[in-house]
Amino acid sequence: MQSPFHKPVMPEQVVDFMITDLGGVYVDCTFGGGGHAELIVSQLNKEAIYVGIDQDEEALRYAKARLSQYGQVVYKQGNFRDLQKILEDCSIRKVHGILLDLGVSSYQIDRPMRGFTYMADSNLDMRMDQNSALTAEDVINEYSENDLVTLFKDYGEERKSKLIVRRLATERKNKRIKTTTQLRKIIESVVNPKFKIKSFARIFQALRIEVNQELKCLEMVLPQAIEALKTGGRILVISYHSLEDRIVKQFYKQLENPCTCPVELPECVCGKKPSLKILTRKAIRATEDEIKENSRSRSALLRVGEKL
Numbered sequence: 001m002q003s004p005f006h007k008p009v010m011p012e013q014v015v016d017f018m019i020t021d022l023g024g025v026y027v028d029c030t031f032g033g034g035g036h037a038e039l040i041v042s043q044l045n046k047e048a049i050y051v052g053i054d055q056d057e058e059a060l061r062y063a064k065a066r067l068s069q070y071g072q073v074v075y076k077q078g079n080f081r082d083l084q085k086i087l088e089d090c091s092i093r094k095v096h097g098i099l100l101d102l103g104v105s106s107y108q109i110d111r112p113m114r115g116f117t118y119m120a121d122s123n124l125d126m127r128m129d130q131n132s133a134l135t136a137e138d139v140i141n142e143y144s145e146n147d148l149v150t151l152f153k154d155y156g157e158e159r160k161s162k163l164i165v166r167r168l169a170t171e172r173k174n175k176r177i178k179t180t181t182q183l184r185k186i187i188e189s190v191v192n193p194k195f196k197i198k199s200f201a202r203i204f205q206a207l208r209i210e211v212n213q214e215l216k217c218l219e220m221v222l223p224q225a226i227e228a229l230k231t232g233g234r235i236l237v238i239s240y241h242s243l244e245d246r247i248v249k250q251f252y253k254q255l256e257n258p259c260t261c262p263v264e265l266p267e268c269v270c271g272k273k274p275s276l277k278i279l280t281r282k283a284i285r286a287t288e289d290e291i292k293e294n295s296r297s298r299s300a301l302l303r304v305g306e307k308l
């Protein structure tokens, strides 16, 4: 079924790496519209189990309807930072594969009222989980100027952060900043018009990461995912920007080579053993053909590890 909800990236590669046992147990931590899920589940046996987790109720509702013919799927609304608890609730101990396709779905971006895009006028929301407390409006209006500068620099890599925040601070004294259009105008008023789209994208990315605590959640889920994998089970992470990818790459490397012995020692005495084999020495990228079909895949980086 072709879905308008979200086109899964690197579909063949994900299916090939993920499935090691047709009757196995698999966890999709970022179920979204169920795009990857459908491709994977349709290959599995009836005895297989596929746990689909998403914090977005709307996404889960859509995916449920889409995958209703597959009895193997267990639907869980929740945050993947609670992976261990979610698996315990499903009475699952060990799994064959775990997928994390990070960030937001095209569907979330295309719904202006969710506030993820600078291309439409809407409230500054940006919550993936509509029940969570913090919105982008809260961040913009309530964080200190210093915190906002750090946020835009660290999560958006925006060089004009200080200028943007100075203007923002003046504006918010007069009137609460509530909409994407208000924020756009503030950014536009201080950056070079030639680069304004890039600045919009950077500032919106930074806010989204903060509102959803994206990097913190990623750091929390990775060790839980490794713990949940059987020997020979695989972890697949697709990231869309360097901040995420760096966390994944370093985490994999640390598990592949945990030895803490000084380099001068002829052999390892610390006793720390590798627990992951990296299957993608360099991150896998989408092909030019896929990028033509699905522009979102341009920035996608897939890294896969196998539990030892």
Ligand SMILES: C[S@@+](CC[C@H](N)C(=O)[O-])C[C@H]1O[C@@H](n2cnc3c(N)ncnc32)[C@H](O)[C@@H]1O
Pocket (backbone or CB within 6 Å): 006, 007, 008, 009, 029, 030, 031, 032, 033, 034, 035, 036, 037, 053, 054, 055, 056, 059, 078, 079, 080, 081, 101, 102, 103, 104, 105, 106, 128, 217
């Ligand atoms: C890129 S989309 C996944 C698309 C999916 N692979 C597909 O093919 O349809 C990412 C999804 O992960 C969800 N998500 C992001 N961070 C999450 C978290 N910490 N916990 C649970 N879900 C999360 C988002 O709500 C979004 O629906």
